[in-house]
Amino acid sequence: MAAPSRCNHLIMFDSSLMIYLYGGQVIFWENDYQEQFLFVSRKASFKPPKAIRGGIHICFPQFGSHGLLEQHGFARNRIWSVDENPPPFPATTSNCHIDLILKQSLEDLKIWPHRYEFRLRVALSPTGDLMLTSRIKNINEDGKPFKFRFSYQTYFLVSDISEVRVEGLETLDYLDNLQNGERRTEQGDTVVFESEVDKVYLSAPPKIVIIDHDKKRTFELRKEGLPDVVVWNPWDKRAKTIPDFGEEEYRCMLCVGAAQVEKPITFRPGEEWQSRQEISVVPSSYSSGHPDPEIVHRI
Known part of the structure; x- marks a missing residue:
């Protein structure tokens, strides 16, 4: 697959990332053993x-x-810019980072009339955790608030979906x-996968x-400012249609x-909203958020 030339890398002694300006998207995240943690389809298109x-x-x-917006909004298929002079962000455990910025285009204003x-x-x-922090500011000049929905839709690379479980979502x-957004309650002690899931x-x-x-291997996902969690796998029949x-x-x-x-x-003009997602990789069997006591280091 052909990838665009506009990309940026973050490299630590034990981890590296590749971020594309197209979509403001993290594509590759691996450790120093070249173990990849994110899935990218071999049929993925890197072109608008x-x-x-x-x-x-x-x-x-x-x-x-x-409505008129693309599925899941337009941020994931626009060209972002490197933010050369970002405002101060909350203190983090690392100064190895890159700042990107996206602003509305004239075409975007036609389908979503907000600045x-x-x-x-x-x-x-320093331990190789991946952290994403988003800050969205309303700069409408007409005094009008706007509303939006948001997600960090993260494609994890796994060995076999039938051998994967998710803990923390039970009950x-x-x-x-898959049922027109019907509200239901999770019944299992843990979330496992045997068919298509879109929840x-x-x-x-x-x-x-x-x-x-x-x-x-276990991925530990921590979040701030975002109450919900999206879980998706298309399974065999749906996969054939994509x-x-x-x-x-x-x-x-x-x-x-x-x-x-x-x-x-x-939120109103002048107000700013912030969210954060952080992912750690733990090389252990994990149960209810507690790592194997004999393996306590992180990749």
């Missing part, structure tokens, strides 16, 4: 207007398909997008874990991301 199938999508100003500044900081911690209510879990805890038994997705690739990926879907965010 399609979003890149994989990595971490920035879904804004909507999640899903509504904004979207700043995104992508950072690596929660969720919106089932939005509501009022989720600040930390959830994705456990990959075959790789003996042009930029391999028929068997559903076996090695799982989308999980912090989100604000059920209730849109609304």
